[in-house]
Amino acid sequence: MRIGAHVRDDADPLGSAQRYGAEVVQLFVTDPQKWNKPKPHPQADQLRKSGIDVVVHSSYVINVASLNNRIRIPSRKAVQQQATAAAELGAFGLVVHGGHVRQGEAVEEGFTNWRKLFERQDDEGGFAVPILIENTAGGDSAMSRYFDSIARLWDHVGEFGAGFCLDTCHAWAAGENLVDAVERIRSITGRIDLVHLNNSRDEFNSARDRHANLADGTIDPQLLTEVVRQAGAPVVLETPAEGLEDDIEFLRETLSQSQPASN
Template sequence: LYVHAPYIVNVATTNNRIRIPSRKLLQQHVDAAAEIGARGLIVHGGHVNKADDPEKGFDNWRKAIDGLTIDVPLLIENTAGGANAMARGLDRIAMLWDAISASPNADRVGFCLDTCHAHAGGIELAGLVERIRAITGRIDLVHANDSRDAFDSGADRHANFGQGHCDPEGVAEVVATAGAPIVVETPGGVDGQRADLDWLRERVG
């Protein structure tokens, strides 16, 4: 069982009216996830405003990790869009991880790799597992999704496998090599996701 933190959480922002409540809300969800025995809590990387120095956002993440009581692994998920996002693109993910690594709680933080977000964020799926591990040292969970929109579109719109723009071989490679649990977040309800799981099994085994 994995839990996803609310999308409104943004601990990176320099806006105190958003950042402080976000940290409180994130702690509440960490506590709740631990209480029900979840294997991890997923949270998006957040963003800073256009005029802000991204370094402030990375440091705000470090401060958040410093201040949290993390009784269940906190899994930061790569994001699809936003020029000022903390976890869009490998360079930003690397800077975020450098900042988090300075926290004494860094060992409680993991990574959730979303294939749709990577594709829409301008990251090729081929060889991605190796590149992410070179940055984070770990992949704790995969969100396996196709993308409704084109490469580097910045659009977070999931699609069923084979009906979107993600490289099918790239998706299968991520699933096969990540060595992590797989969650499918595709549309179509039970029938759509059953078909997507069958699609993955045909390619991954």
């Protein structure tokens, strides 16, 4: 099981990996708050040869589900461009949030828009790396807040080989019990390709996406570790920078113990 972090310096992920002792690095390939096309990464060749696993997180502006053409169409283009940029880094996937429709709009159309993303790209030979859809924390019209919604989404995209990224803070904030979250998600998607391991600053079912360090949030750290054990997937910590090294050390130490942690 390989453990790493989302790096704060996208231009020097190798330096960050060395500093944190990370076996996995997650990074952005462009400004996450803009529609900019990715540029060639200065460490692309080194990353491919480094032995470090790389995963790319897509821009936050992307909303594939949107019924608004001015958002959905550039979102589709951005996913394609960022997947290509991820492949150039040797990444094993591109994480994309499930997105949402606006209040009052038909949720089913959001699921249909996700299917259209894969159908259109399938006609072009598919994406350069797997698309890893991430569960989200809030919004009643979200595609991937509730596990029931994720099941509906998978009815639309599962046949295209979509991957899944399980975020523990998001699931907690969405009101989904973490004790059996891995089992339930696997029964829906058949897979977990990546775990975003984050504690939460807010209470269960808060619908608020505010990450905390593993020992500082409202989720029992032992429960978070048990999610990692059960998932058996690469782990990326997106916790606050001040305690990130301690989080990695805690997780490695806990996982090395001979007996699994109790729920």
